[in-house]
Amino acid sequence: MTLRTTLMMMQACGALVFSTVIFAENAANNITQDSYLNDGDNKIKDGSNIELQTLQVQGRALSYYKEDEAALATRTSTPIDKTPQSVQVVTEALIEDQAARQITDLYRSISGMSQNNVSTVTLRGFSQDEVLYDGLKGDPFGDFSIPQLFTIEQIQVLKGPSGAAYGAGEPGGVINYVTKKPAYEQKNTLKVSAGNKDFLSGSIESSGPANEDASQRYRLGIYSDGQDSYRNNVEEENRIIDLGYAWDIDENNTLTVQYTDIHQYISGARLRGIPTDDDGNFLADTSWNNNEKSDFQELDAQVFQTRLDHSINSWLDSNFSVRYFNNTETQKYHESKGLNATDSDKVKREFRDQVRSREGITLVGNLIAELGDHTVLVGSDYFHQKNDFLYDKTTKGVAELSLSNPVYGQDDTSAYDMVPQTNESTTTDQIGLYIQDQWKVTDQLDLLAGARIDRIEEKYDGYKIKTGTTKANYKDTGYSTRLGATYRINDNWKPYTSFSTGFVPQGAVDQQKSADGSLFDPEKSQQIEVGIRSYWLNNKLNVNLAAYHINRENILQDDPGDDNYLVSIGKIRSQGMELDVLADITSRWVANVSYAYNDVKVKEAADGVYFANTPYHQLGLWSRYDFPSIDSSIAFGADYVSQQKNRDDQTVKPYTVYDMSWQTRYEDWKFQLNIKNLFDKEYAVSGFTKNIGSFVGERRRVYISAAYDF
Template sequence: MALRTTLIMMQACGALVFSTALLAETTSNTEQSVYLNEGDAQIKDGSDIELQTLQVQGRALSLYKEDEATLATKTATPIDKTPQSVQVVTEALIEDQAARQVTDLYRSISGMSQNNVANVTLRGFNQDEILYDGMRGDPFSGFSIPQLFTIEQVQVLKGPSGALYGAGEPGGVINYVTKKPTYEQKNTLKISAGNKDFLSGSIESSGPANEDASQRYRVGVYSDGQDSYRTNVEEENQIIDLGYAWDIDSNNTLNLQYTKIHQYISGARLRGIPTDDDGNFLADTSWNSNSSSDFQELDAQVFQARLDHDINTWLTSNLTLRYFENTETQKYHEVTGISSTDSDMVTRQYRDQVRNKKGTTVAGNLIAELGDHTVLVGADYYHLYGDFLYYNATASALSLSNPDYTEDVSSYSMKLNTDEETVLDRVGVFAQDQWAITNKLDLTTGVRFDRYEEKYTNNIKNTETEYDDTGYSARIGATYALNEHIKPYVSASTGFCTSVCFQPRIVN
């Protein structure tokens, strides 16, 4: 707070000095120009002289404010005309907080708290699924931490969103807006360093690929690494982000994006430090149940293509395809309790887990501007395949006071615990009307129908289980502008979660 106050005072003093010098120069020039000769005498008359206008602007008033978002309506709608709570974490806020992964932003989003690793609780409900550009297909699995290098905004719609996005938690939905190629040239080189041997570097270049900027590109490369106060814990991230945009003609624009992600965290499955009945630590805070060879690794890639088409002056459409695949490997030791024979030792289990996911989303929207009505009609299809392979074994005990982390896991007798596959298909169609009844009153209504089919295969028991269902969602809401600063809204919406929600089982 003191540093921020000092900076503001320095800016104010600088503006004052600048304005004073400019005003003095303007006054001097004005006085010289209004001396009029009448014979041998000079008279001074500045009544008809118009001084230059001096404007001093500050970015603090609009620094983190976003006036428009598409998450709540799938159309470009002012937030104060959206009948639901929408919060946008802007690129300026992300940069000013030096946030590099999504966990750095939780404190900036009301109603949200960290749950487990990167999972969050939003308005009391666990939030597992994340959207990218309004599409399903999160490349980060359950225990991997989403990075912000490719993200321009984080949008949060609070409350049920079934009328637009189908099944989901009633607490809301989170959407990451990715960076796209820009019309103006922008080149950025960043290097950051911090404690715990943190070091990161990134290069980004975006801009026109030809003279009229009808073709544009984006290239981004990011890498970081850091240690921890916990023993055996290090983290590395590498990201390659490529983009290409093409204005095919005045009515059609194509955007292509490709992202490759690698994340490696040694000793990632961190648990707390064991305590006695009075809450006193039984080990140093640097103690870790993981051995030096334990790790978590994620390899993922994403391809996304979007075509925007202006059919005529009042009718537009967009079609988006998103494909992702990832593999998350975990090999770690887990504490199972305090040894019954030696209070300085903890018993452990070794776990070897591999999760694979492949998903495809196709979505299309048709938007009609019909006078006071903005009508949206759309459909989407989501296909997801996932498998989960899990082995475990009884591991050697570990000392709390003098731990030996050089464990030979090859001597363990591994047992197959889980071998399963899941295939999910979901189709949804929806319609929405935004009606500007008056200059102050706006009404939004929407409905959606969803169809789900899921097949679960247990390869150990050689059994298959199939599930299918349908879902209906509706929404109605209104906003009214009492004045420029007070614009209340009222909203009623429904949401639902399928009785068998797909997520390869997470073993804690």
Template structure:
């Protein structure tokens, strides 16, 4: 975190001697560009490439912005991530497409949080996004893009921080972080981080506890080699919370604190992640990078799911919901091996690599029915006067599924970054992937399935350094999303469906105006996904791969120095989504706002070493899967920071005006996901 509050910061590359008049020129960077902008990112090319030379939209959320917004989990950052919107739980939408598993850690697959747990940020240094198909680099994935979490590593300089925080709804948290050299010359370094928190909610029967342990050790084996070992443990005990029923106009049918869960319902999540990375410089033009990542995750869910609205007193008004009780355990295991070589050949930088991704899931799912209302099944729950007194131990439980899934993916790729002229940079890349998935029905074997395929992805793009103020780019990229093995069973003649294919054309520009006080990043994109499975028009018992989804839109990210002390970070997104020949169109179109606008602006008071910040998050109207309206909303946040000696004090108010709103929706029965009401956080941290 930067501690100086000067009016301007000077780039380390600011001094350049001109050849014509031998006069030193100074390039001035505005305050916003030093606080909230990262000049380089690896997510777009696997090398530390200037973002201005990456021909695809790249956005980086810096540690300063994460801390300013008091972001504990990634959903707290969506206002500052153009093209990204909330879908449900840990699933987001990027450029209109659901991104369930397109997550990287330090450029490698292996997401421990899965579908129903939201990624935590305690051990994250920065969040990078690469938007649009990324198949040429990272293989099979969704069309919208990928998020890369850059984890905190051991540092050469000693850094020690203790932090305590409190807030309303009984929020309490504490953390300790220590990082620095482990020997005199700093060739060995360590990191230790411990975090714990607990809190209640505005929703009935909802509490949450978090524990995180993050360890790291880096060892310079020689002047040319560094080995970094990391271990992270996550534990969360909370609830799988569904929504509040709404009508077709998006009005809540009861108080937004209503919840279908009983007091003893819970969701427990525990994960252990091991990662090892070896960086080695082979000679002065060839470097190598090897990463091994392994994780084990267990997720247990015991919760009541709303199933249908019902009229218990026959007055024509739905006043309760029937419920289903679900007891689910999912065990995930995965490991990844990733290696690549970077050859610096003058005008060409060649990256070649191969990776292997394995992921397994064991799912055991029991449920208790929803219809008879006897003591052996969940009772209906009133919308207006809920009584949480069911005896869960008396439920009759039935097996829904007992299933194991194994996914194997092997990929090889090559990329060329070519400095064609002093102003033009070209990037080309191609990748070949082999994908295999097996599903085993451990109950009776009736749903066993197996699938394998080969897919190709490519990218070509160019950046043009027209001037120091205007730097346009363009690119064409492709990717693929394999059909699941279970979906292959819906083929009428038994033939395999081809993977979904996606392609994007993007043009954009990065501009630096008003003496570098205004940075505008603009992108126009057009994405088409083909081979989407849809109901066979000749036989609705089967599917055919004829569906198509088209997404196009505009993104604008602004960093501005309004005055020497006043900076702003603004992100705007317009997304137009269209579905053709797909009987699941309502799901695809759900939770897809046309317009999103996020603002974070900060004003500094150097004389008292303090700053005040203000945030806004606007999301336009959406629909759920039943075409019920999710109303537009605007939320405001406020923050204050001050420093005194080695202390930093911070206060954040989220949802400043305590607005009641829904951020997304499922179905009429499951309801809309309720946004958090006003939350106040007070934090004190001490560096020692």
């Protein structure tokens, strides 16, 4: 489907929604404007403080999906309009509207982000797999388990290199999950949900004061779900326990402590793709799965986090945070090894037994000084992580699987003759020092300058069947900078520009593959970004436009003269633009639109792998209309992703999917119906390799939920 066709379909659906809501509004015309603008005994004349019960916000519907302030980009509480780099925030309201249970449900609402491999994403043309929680490193979900959103209040995305604030990381950006904290006001919610494919979930959340003056507060959250899948043999279970405690020790000190326990079990997984031809056509029904029902992926994780906020005096504040996590991810699964050379209906398979264990701790301390027109940040962070990986596999006695008529259960997996492949341990230590100045030069002009130095050490001790036992130790230093400016021409036009850099250290094992014994420099990246944030129609329309150019270099490649060695000659350029629109179409109708254009080119050492899952065009829409007379709302969503390529240069077809939702309130109850993939489209969200195929998008899912506040 072409972009033009998709836009026409979106317009047609939009017209349908518009006609529907106009009809409903006329049917409810017994609600006059005066009564609608009534706030108790006082009539509101200008509508500026309208309270829409469905929205539960004051003011325009636009504020429902818009966040004005975020600390992700600067580590200080900063208005987004004064942040000289693209920052996007997915609010709790938008998460609830879309009935999003995991991050993959929200890609349409983040411009420039699309699915890559299992739980990783592509952001501004680069694979992005590292995330933050409350600005701290330590991902409890690891490499292959998809983050769940039960404990999450917001999702924040900083686009482009983030080295000056957070150290080593991919140049596409960084994703930050803001967790739910203990609340000052009591709120208790019991929620149950059901859907097709035997989906069933239940949760309870309670948060509020623990004593009379609310100086001590608590949070308790318990979540559990289970569901089947359109894919053969797949069942999924999630269970999360989330606890929190906050204490205002005195007027200058607040301590917050959190603990989260996570369990995820997926049978018939690690869930891979379906083989395609070179044009992107599936070679099997989208229910096909190369995994047996006895295959599984299981994650157990625990997270402990604490933060102390301390006000030293009227101009100097500090905060100190600790995050500890550990997780174990066990996988036993069949992996596709490509089509049989003599029978194209049969897929060759191998069986893999893998265990990944991770343990890490992050320490962060910041001093924030308000010195007249300067906000100065000085801080340091330390990150320690140990990864253990144990991997056995076999191809002997593993039955092939038909694409047209798969017969499962042919093998006794316990009888497989497993061959040890990998037994390795990698320990990483990173300490960073950073300084930043936010300077209010005039009422219109704000400047930002930041610099950071990181010292990184990686130790590797392990066995691989191809290389035998290896021990390696690598130390390096990385530098990152950022310069930026925002300018307020007036209340309607707020342009900005920035230059930022980042780096990724080379692995300790890769350092052993230098032909002359010298160390490889870290991968380096730099971005130039210009943008403008604009407001129209009395702040009913917010349009953000950003253009960027990113260079990434020092990428390791096989030595053309001897493939036993590596050379640091790779260079990639990514450039594009992003358009994000939030609009109050009427006082009851709000729309959220995100569009991104991205062009990635390998400038040196051409290698098709870097083009994988980098669509030129992405377009996401979410639009909601409220019916105050019946305390309800209806919403419509669309997601378009243009053609992509997998790692073997096979086509991944473009796709468009549509969603809808209905939400209504009755006294203390909220009922919600969500339909995802409204027209039950068969499509691939991304590609991997020719052997493994393309990852299948979710077919039509219907969810209904009831939440009770007490």
